[in-house]
Amino acid sequence: MNFEKARRLVSDLVRVNERYARDGHYRNDVRERLGRTVSRVDVGVARRERDRAPLTARPFEGLVETSLALAGIRTVDRAPEVVLVVDELREGAAFAGVQTALAVALALGERLGRPVRVVMVRWTTPGNSAAAAEALVADRFPESRVDGRPGVRVVRREDVLDTAFGRDDVWIATHWKTAHPIDVAVTAGVVPRDRVVYLVQDYEPGFSPWSTEYAVAASTYRAGFRMLVNSEPLRKYLAEVEGLDVPRERTFAPHLDLELLERVAGARTHESTVRVLFYGRPSKHRNLFRLGVAALRVAVQELADDGIRVEFHSAGEQHGDVELDGGRGDVKLVSHGTMPWDDYFRFIASTNVVLSLQHSPHPSHPPFDGAISGARVVTNEFRDTRGHLHPNLAAVPADARSLGLAVADAVRAAAADGPTGFVPLDDDALGGPLDSAVDTLAAQIEHQHEHEHEQPATEANQESTR
Structure with a gap:
């Protein structure tokens, strides 16, 4: 191994150890990939x-x-x-x-x-x-x-x-x-x-x-x-x-606290600075962190001549702040990491645009937390499962330019008109109530149980009549 390769290896190990020490999500991801040390x-x-x-x-x-x-x-x-x-x-x-x-x-x-x-x-x-x-x-x-x-x-x-x-x-x-x-x-x-x-x-x-x-x-x-x-x-x-x-x-349907989201909607205001919230989780590949960063950079370029004051914030998992303006350092994605429940909902009330990505068919909570409470939300479409779900939700192809242009459009709308107010989902858009689904399941299990107990009794009666 030559000196340069050894130097890079040591540098990589230092970076990995630093992140491993400070980032619990990263530790869990590493442990999952390596497999936990098995005890006797x-x-x-x-x-x-x-x-x-x-x-x-x-x-x-x-x-x-x-x-x-x-x-x-x-x-x-x-x-x-x-x-x-x-x-x-x-x-x-x-x-x-x-x-x-x-x-x-x-x-x-x-x-x-x-x-x-x-x-x-x-x-x-x-x-x-x-x-x-x-x-x-x-x-x-x-x-x-x-x-x-x-x-x-x-x-x-x-x-x-x-x-x-x-x-x-x-x-x-x-x-x-x-x-x-x-x-x-x-x-x-x-x-x-x-x-x-x-x-x-x-x-x-x-x-x-x-x-x-x-x-x-x-x-x-x-x-x-x-x-x-x-x-x-x-x-x-x-x-x-x-x-x-x-x-x-x-x-x-996934559980959404509609009373809480209605309070969040009431706390939103039409401000001169548009704050964009990015649901950023680098260790969860399905949340498309790098693609989201690229999309935000496209949005920054697209908005450069609009004269709109914009801030970019990330929540969901701690990561380093990221430059979004080609290295000048004037526009950054500021990471707030994982937030306590109450702090998260207080924070989203100040962010009238949300970018939240998930490359899987299950609808994650952040897009709907934002859309229902009056923010304009951009997410990635996934096999035509999202575009029709909510009027405040723009589901676009999962490429940086499409996402970035959608974020820029959302910023312009938020700057011009402010938040939309509380807009609940249509009934059954994401599914029915959990209680109803469990009731159906329980009835089917009970019916099967009754049928199983009827069979031996019927067979015994037939035997006794012979």
Whole structure:
């Protein structure tokens, strides 16, 4: 290795270490790519999982890290539960998708009259525990408490093989890395396929393009599970790409706090300076950070002769400030990083233009937080799933020039006319209410349960008449 190459390597290592130390999202991304260091305990548990797995499940060993996590479970005759399977529940990593999964499980448990149990299939992060995860659920969902204590039991992956599950439990998969081990458990004969609900919240094969992970993620959509889909655009995409026929009544809209957004709309003003908010998350590839930066640079050039005072701000994940004016340094994208919930909504009230990108079919929250509360929003179109959703939402092709010109047009409109005021979505634009979808699901599960119990009784009556 020559001196110049060694110098560059050391320089890169310094930059990586600096960012790793200060940026939690970057740390999580690096850990995900490298794989977490496996402890002796984890190795021992993995061996037990392999040894307990029936022969039909063993070909899947090592396919992904969760493949055999449930294949060797013990099932018994007892009162049935709703079992929610997640990667991991821990403070600082329980975002909207996990929150929605918990809401679904608790609602389904209430409809069916069953307690809820949570199983974590990722190796437990040091410092986390079943008790900490149970406290997190109780804090997020106080109604789940029993006599003031956490009412939802959480099982770590390390304890799964020592836990007894009910033969009539209903299982809920929440992510492809949870759906896959449930599918393997079905193959192993320990989980009935018709007692599995698959909560689909995005097209997850796209998170691991053209890889084994992509193929396994896509295979979970063909596992024959009963699907519950988060958003109408995603339901349509699954129908188009995977040929899945999920009924509309098992589709629900992402939760949007309309009362809060109406207050945000009331706080917006027509100001002389137009502030542009960019939802910038460099570590999440689907949020198209570099494309967004290029689009903002196009917008800066396009607005150069308009005489409009414009500021550019980024929220969502910490990153360095970015020059947008060709190196002169007069116009910068200022990063505010991850904001607390209340601070975020106070901040968006001062930004009357939003650029928020997502290269997947699930509609993310920031575009609708902005559009409903009166901002002009630019996003990328994705297979014709977005352009018709809201009058304040401009969905354009995912290239820098199209996006940049749309941002410039939004800035001009905001400068001339100010915010639009509160504009709610049309009914069912993103799907129906979550409660209605869970009601439909619960009714189907109860009907199946009643049918199964009627069959043995009918067969017994026929036998007695012979």
